[in-house]
Amino acid sequence: MTEVVDRPVTLAELLRLEELAGYEISGSKDRLDREVRDVVVAQVGGRTTIGRGALVVAAYRRSSGYEAELLLRKADTGGAVAVMLTGASRLMLSTRRLAERLGMPLLALPDADPVHIAWRVSRHVHDPERFSAVMLPRVLRRLRTPVTKPDELITMINTELGASSALLSSDGAVVAGERPDELPTALFERPVPQAIDVVDGHLVCAPVFVEDVRRPELWLIARIPSSHQYWAEGTLQALSAAAMAGANWAARQRLASERDARDRSTLLSELIDTGGAIPRHLAERAVRAGWRLDGWHTGVHIRVLSDPASVVRHTARVRRALDDNGFSGPVVERTDGWSCWTTENREPRSATYRDTTATIRKAVDAVSDDLDVVAGVGRPYTGPRGISTTLREAREACLFADAASKGGRVEHVDELGVRRVLADWYHAEAFRSYARTLLAPLLDAGDDQLVETLRTYLELESSTSATAAALRIHRNTVMHRIGRIEQLLSMSLSRSDERLVLQLACRVLRGGEERGD
Amino acid sequence: MWQLRAEDVRTLALGAALLGGGGGGSTRAAALVAERALRLAGPLTVIDAAELGADAYAAPLGLVGSVTVFEEKPLSGAEVGRAVAALERYSGVRLHAVLGFEAAGVNALLAVAAAATLGLPLVDADGMGRALPQLDQTVFTLNGLAVSPMVAADDKGALAVLDGVDGLLAEQLARSAVVTMGGWAVVVMAPQRGDDLARYAIPRTIHRALRVGEVLSQQDYGAVLSSHGGRALFRGRVVDVERGPRGRFGGGSAILQHLDDADRMLRVEFQNENLLVLENGEVRACVPDIICLLEADRCLPVTSEDVRYGLEVDVLVLPCAAAWRTPAGLGLVGPRAFGYDVPYSIPRGEP
Numbered sequence: 073m074t075e076v077v078d079r080p081v082t083l084a085e086l087l088r089l090e091e092l093a094g095y096e097i098s099g100s101k102d103r104l105d106r107e108v109r110d111v112v113v114a115q116v117g118g119r120t121t122i123g124r125g126a127l128v129v130a131a132y133r134r135s136s137g138y139e140a141e142l143l144l145r146k147a148d149t150g151g152a153v154a155v156m157l158t159g160a161s162r163l164m165l166s167t168r169r170l171a172e173r174l175g176m177p178l179l180a181l182p183d184a185d186p187v188h189i190a191w192r193v194s195r196h197v198h199d200p201e202r203f204s205a206v207m208l209p210r211v212l213r214r215l216r217t218p219v220t221k222p223d224e225l226i227t228m229i230n231t232e233l234g235a236s237s238a239l240l241s242s243d244g245a246v247v248a249g250e251r252p253d254e255l256p257t258a259l260f261e262r263p264v265p266q267a268i269d270v271v272d273g274h275l276v277c278a279p280v281f282v283e284d285v286r287r288p289e290l291w292l293i294a295r296i297p298s299s300h301q302y303w304a305e306g307t308l309q310a311l312s313a314a315a316m317a318g319a320n321w322a323a324r325q326r327l328a329s330e331r332d333a334r335d336r337s338t339l340l341s342e343l344i345d346t347g348g349a350i351p352r353h354l355a356e357r358a359v360r361a362g363w364r365l366d367g368w369h370t371g372v373h374i375r376v377l378s379d380p381a382s383v384v385r386h387t388a389r390v391r392r393a394l395d396d397n398g399f400s401g402p403v404v405e406r407t408d409g410w411s412c413w414t415t416e417n418r419e420p421r422s423a424t425y426r427d428t429t430a431t432i433r434k435a436v437d438a439v440s441d442d443l444d445v446v447a448g449v450g451r452p453y454t455g456p457r458g459i460s461t462t463l464r465e466a467r468e469a470c471l472f473a474d475a476a477s478k479g480g481r482v483e484h485v486d487e488l489g490v491r492r493v494l495a496d497w498y499h500a501e502a503f504r505s506y507a508r509t510l511l512a513p514l515l516d517a518g519d520d521q522l523v524e525t526l527r528t529y530l531e532l533e534s535s536t537s538a539t540a541a542a543l544r545i546h547r548n549t550v551m552h553r554i555g556r557i558e559q560l561l562s563m564s565l566s567r568s569d570e571r572l573v574l575q576l577a578c579r580v581l582r583g584g585e586e587r588g589d
Numbered sequence: 590m591w592q593l594r595a596e597d598v599r600t601l602a603l604g605a606a607l608l609g610g611g612g613g614g615s616t617r618a619a620a621l622v623a624e625r626a627l628r629l630a631g632p633l634t635v636i637d638a639a640e641l642g643a644d645a646y647a648a649p650l651g652l653v654g655s656v657t658v659f660e661e662k663p664l665s666g667a668e669v670g671r672a673v674a675a676l677e678r679y680s681g682v683r684l685h686a687v688l689g690f691e692a693a694g695v696n697a698l699l700a701v702a703a704a705a706t707l708g709l710p711l712v713d714a715d716g717m718g719r720a721l722p723q724l725d726q727t728v729f730t731l732n733g734l735a736v737s738p739m740v741a742a743d744d745k746g747a748l749a750v751l752d753g754v755d756g757l758l759a760e761q762l763a764r765s766a767v768v769t770m771g772g773w774a775v776v777v778m779a780p781q782r783g784d785d786l787a788r789y790a791i792p793r794t795i796h797r798a799l800r801v802g803e804v805l806s807q808q809d810y811g812a813v814l815s816s817h818g819g820r821a822l823f824r825g826r827v828v829d830v831e832r833g834p835r836g837r838f839g840g841g842s843a844i845l846q847h848l849d850d851a852d853r854m855l856r857v858e859f860q861n862e863n864l865l866v867l868e869n870g871e872v873r874a875c876v877p878d879i880i881c882l883l884e885a886d887r888c889l890p891v892t893s894e895d896v897r898y899g900l901e902v903d904v905l906v907l908p909c910a911a912a913w914r915t916p917a918g919l920g921l922v923g924p925r926a927f928g929y930d931v932p933y934s935i936p937r938g939e940p
Contacts, residue, residue: 115930135834137842138858138867142931145870165829166844166854170870173852 078301080107081200083127083154083177085300088234089206091192092181095156098163099171099178106153106177111194113186114143122150127197129190132160132180140167140178148174158184203302207233207310215313219321222248225292229314233307235276235294239318242289252295263288265312267304273297276307278315282322292318326385333384333405336361340404340411344460355456363402367415371450371462372399372432373470375409378444383409386443393438399431409445409470411463420452425484433482440481446473449484507577513560522560525553527578530571590636593701593711595627597799603890604802605697607813608794608907610879611893612862613694613720614656622664623698626705633701634710636686638790641783646682647712648673648780649690652699653724653741653763654773657894659695665744668775669703672742679738679750682780688712690727690778692794693720699775701795714790718910719879722838722861724760726922728912729781732789736778739763743770791910808888810905819907822866822873823855824848824885827900836860836928843896845904848885855904857882858929859893865929866904872931874906877913877922881905 084104087095109125122128128147132140140157144167147155155171157163160180171178181189196202210232219225222239226249229237238249242260254270259277263286268275274296279288292315296307339357346354350365358365374390376383383405390410391403401414420428432447439445448469450462469485508515514522525543529550532538536554540547554565563570593601602620606613627633641647650669652659677683687707689700692715704711716727729736737759738752749766751759767774781790797817804812814821825845832841840860847853855873858865863880866873874880882891885901896902912918914933920926923933 134831136928136930137831138856138865139930141856141867141870142872143870148870162831164831164842164844164856165846166856166867169852169854173869 078200080109080125081197081203081300082107084297085203085303086127086193086196087179088303089193089196090210091189092179094181094183096180096182097177098168098180099155100175101177103153103175103177108153108197111190111197113190114146122147122152124151126150126152127193128152128155129186129193130155130157131186132157132163134161137164137167141170144170144174144176144178148176152176154179156181156186156189158182158186158189200300200302203300204306204309206303207306208313211310211313215317218324219317222318222321225314225318225321229292229294229311233294233296233310235296235307237292237294237311239280240291240293242287242291247290252293255293260291265308265315267308270295274299274304274307276304276311278308278311280315280318280322282319282326290318290322329387330384333387336402336404337406339363340406340459343456344463350456361402364415365456365459366454367417368419368452368454369413369415369458369462370420370428370452371411371413371459371464371466372428372447373406373409373411373450373463373466374432374436374445374447375470375473376443376445380408383407386439389439389443390435390445393435394432396438397431397435399428399435411466413459413462416452419454422486425449425451425486429482429484429487436481445481446470447482448473449482451486503576504580507580510561510573510577511581514557517560522553522557523578523581525550526557526574527582529554529565530575530578534565534571590634590640590710591713591796592632593627593635593795593799594632595624598624598627598698598701600802600806601701601795601799602698602802603805604798604800605693605695606890606892607801607805607881607883608692608697608798608879609694609720609890609892610862610881610907611859611891611896612722613691613696613892615660615892616695616698618660618663619652619695619698619702623702623705626702630705630708633705635713635795636710638712638714638783638786638792641686641712641786643782643784643787645685645783646780647686647688647783647786648676648684648777649688649716649727649729649736650700650703650775650777651690651696652773653776654767654770656695656773658772662744662771662773664702664775666706667746668742668744669706669777671746671748672740672775672777673707675742675748675750676738676740676777676780679740679752680780684709684780685783686710686712687777688714688786688790689795690716690724690729691720692791692798693717696720697795697798703775711795712786712790713795714786714792715794716790718791718794718913719877720862721877721922723757724763724776724778725756726926728789728791728910729778730756731912731918731921732785734781734785734789739776739778741766741770741774741776743774745771749774789912791912805888805890810883810888810903813907814905817907819879819905822904822906823853823868824903825853825855825901827896827898827902828854830896830898840864840893841896845902848901857896857904859896860927861893863893864927865924865931866906872934873936875924875929875931875933876927877909877918877933878935879907879909881907 083106108127111127112120114120114128114130130143144155154177156179158181161182214228226237238251239247241247263279265278276294278292280290282289292311294311403410403412429449436445436447448466450465453461465485469483472488473481473483528542529539536547536550539550565571598620602616606616686709687704689696716729735755737754738750741749751762801813825847827843828846829844838860843857845855856867857863864876882902884891885903913922919933924931
């Protein structure tokens with residue numbers, strides 16, 4: 073697209089015009105790159121002068137098919153680039169052979185009027201800028217009905233623009249269509265429509281903005297064969313219009329999924345809040361949502377550590393990860409993550425708890441690339457009330473799960489044992505404020521590492537070498553920090569009472585931070 | 590003056606078929622008719638137009654209509670006699686001889702049969718010098734000689750006398766009478782004076798057909814070219830045939846692929862006769878020159894109706910009568926008269 077000077081259009085470019093749709097070509101098919109400088113309507117016996125670079129248009133009458141051969145000869149002598157016959161249904165062998173022999177593309181357009189065609193095509197030949205206006209109306213006409221699937225959009229672009237196109241997410245993953253071979257990595261950095269020259273063609277790229285007006289979430293990319301600059305420009309315009317339709321589709325999808333998420337969340341909250349018997353209307357809604365209220369429920373709570381606002385957007389991802397690992401059941405968006413559960417006819421044996429935890433761990437690992445999550449698993453409970461009980465347990469277990477804990481990112485409530493006794497402590501507001509006061513000297517010292525080192529040191533049974541390994545620092549550094557901590561707090565870690573109270577304070581402080589207090 | 594014997598008829602038929610240039614119809618049935626007439630009447634006296642005498646009269650005659658129908662519904666034998674009698678009665682002129690208006694194809698043989706049946710000499714001349722589809726495409730019309738009154742007779746006894754019209758209108762009236770008469774009729778044109786025939790008619794065409802037939806029966810078309818002029822254009826196999834509306838009578842196109850050079854293609858446009866030959870988008874030959882297709886192995890003339898896929902043929906071009914190469918002649922029978930928008934041309938150095 074760096075070329076600014078207008079060059080004449082080529083035959084191949086003209087053949088993409090709607091006016092010439094349905095043409096058949098015989099004769100020389102590899103001479104379509106010839107530049108067309110004029111369009112003339114010719115008659116065999118007529119006096120029309122056929123000049124160099126002319127596209128010769130003539131009416132073909134079957135009863136005088138020999139005329140086509142005389143015309144081919146005349147066109148060749150005059151230096152024409154191609155002969156186009158309107159009304160030609162079947163050309164005889166000698167006509168086709170002659171075109172091949174002369175290296176002259178011979179186009180047949182069965183239902184057309186020569187003068188009309190010549191006039192339409194001639195406008196493009198003499199004013200290539202018109203090319204840029206060809207595609208937009210075609211695409212807009214097709215976009216009168218809203219796009220319901222991205223594949224529809226891609227098919228439409230491919231047929232209307234003669235392109236091979238794809239809808240990509242901003243990280244380059246294919247949403248629909250086929251990924252172009254050569255995709256410049258720099259593309260996604262400039263969120264503006266652009267046409268990039270590649271081998272034998274152009275990549276026309278239009279950003280699709282859904283929520284963020286500065287950062288496109290999707291890209292529409294169409295590969296077109298080598299084209300006149302105005303053709304590429306027109307394609308770019310048309311693709312930008314298609315991109316709007318794409319954005320529209322994405323926004324509609326998002327709206328629908330948020331509405332579904334809200335419905336699910338509300339239903340679950342109502343189920344949990346309802347004490348005693350489940351009212352009939354609630355039971356009906358649960359059935360409509362595909363939830364079984366009877367049977368044995370095993371709850372899982374997944375908590376997002378990074379950005380709780382992104383919960384709805386990632387539901388599909390989480391559901392897929394759970395499904396893939398064999399945990400299928402409702403997945404409901406909550407304020408801090410997701411509640412999920414499975415329902416079975418019989419009470420699962422306690423031996424299966426370990427399997428469930430392993431399953432969830434795999435699912436959490438699967439999404440851990442782009443989601444920082446931890447999960448907790450509850451024990452199985454039966455009946456409608458069972459759902460809220462197991463989910464509450466799961467949520468509690470979740471509080472203890474983090475990367476450093478014994479169970480890793482997933483905790484089963486049954487394995488927490490004594491830690492659950494401590495859970496009440498953590499929730500007590502009085503102890504929490506005491507903990508903050510106790511650790512204030514460390515916090516005020518402006519060195520986050522001190523609290524972290526203290527916590528790790530206490531969790532790992534006051535082992536300096538284990539702490540050094542967990543924090544990936546030198547053992548001497550650990551000893552130096554512990555000395556500094558004792559000094560700042562005026563406490564000694566050799567005393568068991570003080571050690572206990574400091575460990576509790578560390579845990580409470582950490583839990584509180586994680587809940588965003 | 591010379592004698593034509595019954596034994597000569599088959600040779601004459603072969604030559605007449607070639608000179609038909611794809612038209613003129615199949616000569617098979619007409620040859621049988623002529624042969625039988627000569628066997629009954631004895632050798633036929635054939636005279637040159639000059640031998641006729643300036644004040645003597647001879648009428649051009651022949652078959653008009655479909656040769657296909659003629660083969661299935663043959664002559665009753667009385668048509669010519671009735672038509673000539675009616676013409677003599679109507680015009681008050683006594684005929685001294687007859688001639689064919691078309692000394693090619695079926696009509697060369699019918700002229701022989703008619704002369705033998707009538708017991709009159711045959712003038713060795715005709716109005717076309719080849720086969721042409723219309724009654725007005727004769728040197729008589731070209732030179733302003735009246736062809737009416739004209740009599741058409743069918744096999745059932747019907748007679749039609751056309752008078753007061755000449756040229757294309759006479760052709761159209763006769764043609765409509767022929768349709769009503771059942772597909773063909775014997776037409777006898779107005780009697781022509783001996784001196785007019787000597788001056789305008791195309792001479793010695795029966796003799797030429799006989800000579801061509803003789804040479805062709807040796808299966809050597811090269812000898813035809815050396816003795817009668819003309820050129821061999823192409824030897825090829827028919828690879829495509831298309832038939833459809835062309836001109837007044839319908840026709841088609843045949844594509845030939847050269848036997849030795851598969852890249853060469855020849856296009857033959859025909860109506861009744863072969864009229865135009867193109868190679869590489871250039872005219873190789875056109876009407877009024879006589880464009881003949883010969884079966885490559887048997888050296889037999891091929892009519893345009895018999896052209897079919899796979900047939901191997903030689904394409905020969907024989908020169909037409911000089912009268913047709915004048916501007917007026919080309920106006921009457923040149924390529925534009927048949928709807929081909931090309932000028933008549935003879936490639937440089939060709940006869």
